[in-house]
Amino acid sequence: MTLQTFLLLACALLAIGLYGALSQQSIVMIMMGLELMVNAVIVAGAAFWYYVSPARPDGQVVVLVAVTLMAVEMAMGFAVQTAIFRSSEVDMTDMATELKD
Amino acid sequence: MDLSGWMRIQATPRPLLVTARGGGGIRVAAERVLRQRGWDLASTPAEADLLVVCGVPDDDALAAAVERVWSAFPAPRARASVHVETDVVSELDRARVRLDDVEWQRSDIAARTGAAETARAEEHTGEHDHTGHTTHSTTEPACGHHRSSDPGGGHSMGDHDMGGHDAHMMHGGDVAGLRMADRAPDRDGLALDQLHVSLGPVLPDWPAGLVVRVALQGDVVQSAEVEVIGEAHPDGSSWLGMPAAAAALDSMARLLSVCGWGTAMRSARRLRDELLTGAVDDAELGRFVGRLRRSRTLRWATDYVGRLDLPHSDLAGDATQRWRRWLDVVEGREAGHRRGDHAEVALERLPGLLEGQELAAARVIVASLDPDLDSVLPRDARDRVR
Amino acid sequence: MNAVSQGPTWTVLLVPVLLGVLALCGAAFARVLDARADGRGISGGVLAAPLAESGRLLLQQRRAVVASDRLLARTGVVLVPVAAVLAALVVPLGDRTASDLSIGIVWFNAMEVVTWAALWMAGWGSNSVWGLLGGYRFVVQGLSYELPHMFALITVATGAGSLRVSDAVAAQESLWFVVWMPVAFVAFLLSALALSFSGPFDTATGRDIVGGVLAEYSGVDRLLLVAGRWLMLSAAAAMSVPLFLGGSGGPLLPGWLWTLVKAVAVLGLLVWVRSRTATLRMDRFAEFGWLVLIPLTLLQALVVAVVVVGMTGGM
Amino acid sequence: MAQAVVFWVCAIGAVAAGLAVFRVDSMARATFALLASFVLAAVPLLLLGLSYLGILVILMMIMEMVVMAVFMIMYMMNPAGLMPMSMVHNKKGSLAISTGTFVVLAVGVLLVDWPQRQGVPPPDVTFALGEALMGSHMLVMLVIGLGLFATIVSAVVLSHPRGRYDRFGDDLRRRPPDDPIPGSVDARSLTRIFGVGR
Incomplete structure (x- = not known):
């Protein structure tokens, strides 16, 4: 285990998440992609903390912020989806773009 | 004797009761025997090993439902059909023997596997894989279409759509x-x-x-x-002759069961049976009624549920008021009248009451109205009630 | 004298055994209460009924339903008892503990939350309307009890100044936490019933939805779910001992016996409460949890925090 | 050695589960594949000694994923069932972009001369985190707290159709409130819960 292996793991998770966020149509699935990307941030933050500056708490704080971010993203995502759904019965992004007119 | 045989005999059977219209009296008798033997009632075929049919399922829909439930039983299984109250003990004993009869169970499994395979060959629906335990799929009802919710009657619902x-x-x-x-x-x-x-x-x-x-x-x-569904039985059932207090306790027991208070449900059934045999301890009955009246959790489950505006009717008010009235009957403070029109009024109001309610509340509403369909409705009622 | 230390590795194996025995005691006591209500005598058969029932379920055929999601269903079924045993790993017995994690209290919390996922998977996977509703109800219930539960745990951690269970025990040498954190204790007991979906919190397996999550399970699957529920209740009861009841502290008897006595007493209390209450309706309990329990437990945490700050002489 | 084995197993598992999220046949499986990915990615955190954060990630993600599952029931109610699902747009483009990102980042990771490790972890890392949040990083804590609070309020406002004027009437005086399911915890039932009055 080195810093590099941890960062490679983070890169892989980020890439998968990016693929999901770009390719999926369902709002829920896009959120899953975003969550995977935040997960990559968590792994990278923890690795930097341990392998670069373990004496300082900044790395840990980054992880905590990422976890919070995930909760916020999730709650807002579902709230927005529910609001959109209520007005127009749509749960896909492609259909949501048509709401403009 | 081998280990599994010994384990089999140590266990008490789990009966699942099915009652046809007109089978109320038989159900009460069966519940008494099962309670005394300590055979706890099952709520789903998956849990049960003994199917007890009280009364005669003289209607195609009910008979079909019974068969569906029976086919959902896991092995080992046995069934008892009780047509007369006096047969309860002998039928249960016979079923118990069959349950422990290894040969019979083996041939039952073989018969079911064969039947399921032919059915599958004919229907050829779905993709269910056969991996591992081949016996699994044999417990599924062969028909794929029913979506009734006989307790755990199986796949009550269809496949899942992915929202795409x-x-x-x-x-x-x-x-x-x-x-x-x-x-x-x-x-x-x-x-x-x-x-x-x-x-x-x-x-x-x-x-x-x-x-x-x-x-x-x-x-x-x-x-x-x-x-x-089913034929009405205006007479020929001892159900009608049951004292009002015992009938009220019977209704109360169901409501308690639906509200998830198993211990009180058991006490209510026991006191009902003791009332019927005249061996009831009045002080204990009083204590029991007092405990129910004081219970906050029970009131929490029934307050505001299923409110009916019917002045001068036993069904008036919410579920709490209805069960409190039953307790009045139990205490002898009110005469108690399970009049015929109660059931009809209840059936008429039921759809309106149920709409917009959560399923738990819906179950409480039905249990608190407890329409007695055994004897009340005339034979052509099925068409009239909508 | 109360110092708890890490036991040797083999003690990990002791945890499921002891937890199983505790669970059997709880189930037997429930049977006794049932038999009394039924008007039957209390015999050896009643006490052995949980064992006999386990034997019956072991011999029963497992069944599966058309188009059920077996992978999720099996995972969920197995996870329920596993989560209970894992949660119990951090409970000290006397002055020994199987694993004295530095974050034992959070560990217990996390393992308990595993039940959410497990029950939901089991309910969903069985492809039945009842299982689905059961899983759904359990999550709603979880959202109602989880925050008070967490605040109760946080209160203990604040009082102990640590997330380590052995530190919580050490902090109670002079005064049990239950004395000055009664609200947290009650909230913990309520959530103990709720997280093991038993007693007044059994909506997920309610008889009104013919067993809910349990509806489609027979044989070994059912045994794992039912046993898992009892193991979870026992684990929570056992956990209340180091968190609130001074761990192994007590006169005369050896420490490990005191732990057991207290755990059995709490479990008995929980089982008795089960027999005296109807199931709480979910919408009402959700509102009660958010409007009453959360403010009360927050207030309790505040009081404890102020006391701790005052005792240590401010910042 | 044992640590390295655990790391690699969990890392490969996390990536595989992450891939599975967008490949499996049902939303339920996708949700729990994501959960598996999170749990497996949290194990390396535990290996680094971040026991609190590791367990916190596991705890939070289980709760989040189960809540996600509830939303699935809301919008797609059929249970279980495996039906091939494909709801992608621009699959090739996304694949190219994400693969490209991975390659660029991975090359960067391997080529960059990372700084040397400075210092050692404190004896109690959880305590250090708490101290930082309540001391030098107080601002972060404040932002997190306020952010979560704002999220709760705005999520409820966005998703709930009825406000207190719908419940209590225009002058907020209607008692009991007008709810789809009557019997909410108002002052009256509160007194009953605590046994004040009958």
């Missing part, structure tokens, strides 16, 4: 021969997926002969249709 473009087109369609959910507006202004489920005729703590078809969103009932 394709899936949207599938709404309301059939997948693998199973009905899928479709959409309808709900009480919170969201058009969400809806499930069609039928409550009864085989459902624990449910009035015999009643079928309520509901559309569910989440666990909120969107719409309900009431139907009564």
Whole structure:
């Protein structure tokens, strides 16, 4: 285990998440992609903390912020989806773009 | 004796009771015997090993439902059909012997496997894989289409749609021969997926002969249709002759069971049986009634539920008021009249009461009205009640 | 004298055994209460009924339903008892503990939350309307009890100044936490019933939805779910001992016996409460949890925090 | 050695589960594949000695994923069932972009001369985190707290159709409130819960 292996793991998770966020149509699935990307941030933050500056708490704080971010993203995502759904019965992004007119 | 045989004998059977209209008296007798033997009642075929049919399922729909439930039983299994009250003990004993009869169980499994295989060869529906335990799929009812909710009668609902473009087109369609959910507006202004489920005729703590078809969103009932199946039995059942206090305790026991208070349900059944044999301890009965009246959790479950505006009727008020009236009857403070029109009024009001309620509340409403369909309705009632 | 230390590795194996025995005691006591209500005598058969029932379920055929999601269903079924045993790993017995994690209290919390996922998977996977509703109800219930539960745990951690269970025990040498954190204790007991979906919190397996999550399970699957529920209740009861009841502290008897006595007493209390209450309706309990329990437990945490700050002489 | 084995197993598992999220046949499986990915990615955190954060990630993600599952029931109610699902747009483009991102980042990771490790972890890392949040990083804590609070309020406002004027009437005086399911915890039932009055 080195810093590099941890960062490679983070890169892989980020890439998968990016693929999901770009390719999926369902709002829920896009959120899953975003969550995977935040997960990559968590792994990278923890690795930097341990392998670069373990004496300082900044790395840990980054992880905590990422976890919070995930909760916020999730709650807002579902709230927005529910609001959109209520007005127009749509749960896909492609259909949501048509709401403009 | 081998180990499994010994374990088999140590265990007490788990009976699942099914009551046909007119079988109320038999049910009470069976419940008494089972209680004394300590055979706890099952609520789903998956849990049970003994099917006890009280009364005669003289209606195609009920007979079919019983067969469906029977086919959902895991092995080992046995069934008892009780047509007369006096047969309860002998029928249960016979079923118990069959349950422990290794040879009979073995041939039963073989017969079921054969039947299921032919059915599958004919129907050829769905993709169910055979990996591992081949016996698994044999417990499934062969028919793929029913979506009734006989307790655990199996796949009550269809496949799951994934919410994609394709899936949207599938709404309301059939997948693998199973009905899928479709959409309808709900009480919170969201058009969400809806499930069609039928409550009864085989459902624990449910009035015999009643079928309520509901559309569910989440666990909120969107719409309900009431139907009564089976032949009415205006006489010929000792049910009618039951003292009002015992009948009220019987209703109370079901309500307690639906409200999830198992211990009080057991006490109510025991006191009912003691009332019937005249061996009841009045002080204990009083204590029991007092405990129910004081229970906050019970009131929490029934307050504001199923409110009916019917002045001068026993059904007036919410579920709490109705069960308090039963307790008055138990204490002898009120005469108690299970008059015929009660059931008819209840059936008429039921759909309106159930709509917009959560399933738990819906069950409480039905249990608190407890329409006695055994004797009341004339033979042509099925068409009249809608 | 109360110092708890890490036991040797083999003690990990002792945890499921002891937890199983505790669970059997709880189930037997429930049977006794049932038999009394039934008007039957209390015999050896009643006490052995949980064992006999386990034997019956072992011999029963497992059944599966058309188009059920077996992978999720099996995972969920197995996870329920596993989560209970894992949660119990951090409970000290006397002055030994199987694993004295530095974050034992959070560990217990996390393992308990595993039940959410497990029950939901089991309910969903069985492809039945009842299982689905059961899983759904359990999550709603979880959202109602989880925050008070967490605040109760946080209160203990604040009082102990640590997330380590052995530190919580050490902090109670002079005064048990239950004395000055009664609200947290009650909230913990309520959530103990709720997280093991038993007693007044059994909506997920309610008889009104013919067993809910349990509806489609027979044989070994059912045994794992039912046993898992009892193991979870026992684990929570055992956990209340180091968190609130001074761990192994007590006169005369050896420490490990005191732990057991207290755990059995709490479990008995929980089982008795089960027999005296009807199931709480979910919408009402959700509102009660958010409007009453959360403010009360927050207030309790505040009081404890102020006391701790005052005792240590401010910042 | 044992640590390295655990790391690699969990890392490969996390990536595989992450891939599975967008490949499996049902939303339920996708949700729980994501959960598996999170749990497996949290194990390396535990290996680094971040026991609190590791367990916190596991705890939070289980709760989040189960809540996600509830939303699935809301919008797609059929249980279980495996039906091939494909709801992608621009699959090739996304694949190219994400693969490209991975390659660029991975090359960067391997080529960059990372700084040397400075210092050692404190004896109690959880305590250090708490101290930082309540001391030098107080601002972060404040932002997190306020952010979560704002999220709760705005999520409820966005998703709930009825406000207190719908419940209590225009002058907020209607008692009991007008609810789809009557019997909410108002002052009256509160007194009953605590046994004040009958």
